[in-house]
Amino acid sequence: MFKDLRRRRAVQRVQPGNGRPLKRFRWWQTLSRALFYLTLRDAHGRQMVYAVDANYVGRFFSEDGKGKVHLYLDGRHHAVSTLPAVFPVEGGTIEVVPTPFGLKRCHYVTDEGTERQLVPDRSSGEGRRAHLDRERPGLSRAIGFCSLILLVIPLLLLIPQLIEVAFKFPPVFENFGTFTSPIRLPIWLNLVLGLGAAAAAWERALRLRYNWLLDSMARGGGG
Secondary structure: OHHHHHHHHHHHOOEEOOOOEOOOOOHHHOOOEEEEEEEEEOOOOOEEEEEEEEEHHHHHHOOOOOOEEEEEEOOEEEEEEEOOEEEEEOOEEEEEEEEOOEEEEEEEEEOOOOEEEOEEOOOOHHHHHHHHHHHOHHHHHHHHHHHHHHHHHHHHHHHHHHHHHHOOOHHHHHHHOOOOOOOOOOHHHHHHHHHHHHHHHHHHHHOOOOOOOHHHHHHHOOO
8 A cells, every 4th residue: 555655656756758868878877877777578579678867976965855757768968866766667667776886676577566666777887787697697606695794794893882872871770770782893994894894785786686784884984
């Protein structure tokens, strides 16, 4: 029920496009832009190519902090919406959901409920990561595992510190006493862990992977 309500509200936020042409992806936009494609056919068999264009940098300068995502049809600006977005298209919708480091969802959902991820532009960060996964699956898995470790370590280091904070509340220390975290990290190590977690979260975003607990560690710092 709530999911359907959010979808309807997202659809209502969609505004018509202005028809401008889609700009090609440039190599220097790897960290600032995402571009995904979806090819469909209408009832008459005519091929239609949709493109989802998301500018990550623009989100930080938007008034609401959410930013916008643009939809192109056959190379022309077709629609625009704030994030998260749901664009009605032929036979279903395109759903776009952001994370602090990229996107966690850019999928085509049919009217029957089946879904598939859109294809990233080959020159984009997401496209290069997908290419690596196809061509070097072993290396891809290794990188994914390292990203996971770089997120788990700050989480494990943070838990004792959170427990120490909890034991400072009167109802807790009156009943259970005090607790001192055995972990005290130097500032430089906290900085290194934070940078590592941020890099790991970005790598996961390139694969449209997101976990609210793990990836939030990158946003909150390394401990």
